Amino acid sequence: MTNANATAAPLRGDMSRREVVDTRDLAWTEAPGGQVWRKRLHRVGPAEAGEVTSLVRYVPGASFHSHPHPDGEEIFVIEGHFCDQQAVSGPGTFLLHPEGFEHAPWSEDGCLLLVKLRQYSGEGRTYVTRDTEAMGWADSDTPGVMVKPLYADARFPDETRLERWAAGTELPARVFPDGAELFVLEGGFGDEQGKYGLHTWLRLPPGSSHRPVSPQGCLVYIKTGGVAQLQHDPGR
Numbered sequence: 001m002t003n004a005n006a007t008a009a010p011l012r013g014d015m016s017r018r019e020v021v022d023t024r025d026l027a028w029t030e031a032p033g034g035q036v037w038r039k040r041l042h043r044v045g046p047a048e049a050g051e052v053t054s055l056v057r058y059v060p061g062a063s064f065h066s067h068p069h070p071d072g073e074e075i076f077v078i079e080g081h082f083c084d085q086q087a088v089s090g091p092g093t094f095l096l097h098p099e100g101f102e103h104a105p106w107s108e109d110g111c112l113l114l115v116k117l118r119q120y121s122g123e124g125r126t127y128v129t130r131d132t133e134a135m136g137w138a139d140s141d142t143p144g145v146m147v148k149p150l151y152a153d154a155r156f157p158d159e160t161r162l163e164r165w166a167a168g169t170e171l172p173a174r175v176f177p178d179g180a181e182l183f184v185l186e187g188g189f190g191d192e193q194g195k196y197g198l199h200t201w202l203r204l205p206p207g208s209s210h211r212p213v214s215p216q217g218c219l220v221y222i223k224t225g226g227v228a229q230l231q232h233d234p235g236r
Contacts, residue, residue, distance in 0.1 A: 008045075011042055014234035017205060018202075019041075020194065021201045022197065023055050023199045023200065026039040028057065032048065036064060037056070039054060044233045045231060049070075049118075052116070053116050057111070058111045059110050061110075062110065066102060068102040069098075069118075071121040072117075072119065072121065073115065073120070079111060082111045086129075091133065093129065094151070096128035098125040114183055132148050132162060145164070147164075156225075159225055161221075163222055164218070165219075171211060175207075176227075178206050180202075180203075180222060181203050182196075184197060189220070191211055191213070203227060
């Protein structure tokens with residue numbers, strides 16, 4: 001039996017570093033209990049009970065035992081349908097499970113998820129679900145950029161949104177005082193340091209800035225304000 005509190009070396013645990021991961025280059029590893037596979041992008045703390053960001057795949061018919069979520073959980077459904085006692089959540093659904101939330105999830109047709117664990121501490125957070133497929137796009141202050149807000153609460157520093165960048169978009173310099181995470185859901189973009197294709201994850205440390213460009217257009221998940229709140233463990 002896996003010891004959830006067993007120590008583990010940090011994975012991309014230095015929050016002062018810029019990190020880029022093309023998840024297509026990573027191998028899937030099996031989660032305890034089988035039927036669920038993952039590609040871990042970041043982990044600090046115990047192997048099965050730390051702060052973690054992962055790409056997670058449920059095979060068709062997979063189910064997971066009932067479990068709580070200390071310090072909360074975020075899920076973005078990329079493909080398929082993710083199910084629990086609350087709802088059946090299809091592609092484009094954003095979920096935030098607060099401290100104390102417990103469920104026994106499953107997926108009849110299989111699903112692909114972006115999952116963040118133990119990164120939503122704070123008394124007063126509530127259960128959130130957003131069906132982004134049913135939401136309209138809002139104009140932003142930047143030409144060529146449309147927005148769908150996913151999560152914001154004035155009591156907490158983190159904010160999450162989807163942005164769609166039209167083909168040929170060149171954004172002005174963006175500054176992230178508390179860092180940012182980006183995940184490419186469609187298309188791709190580049191900046192001064194590289195090019196980022198489908199399902200690439202970026203973590204920009206506090207104080208970062210970049211000038212994104214997207215010749216072909218893209219859909220990007222963006223979370224700001226969260227990196228500065230994460231545990232820092234650069235390892236050795």
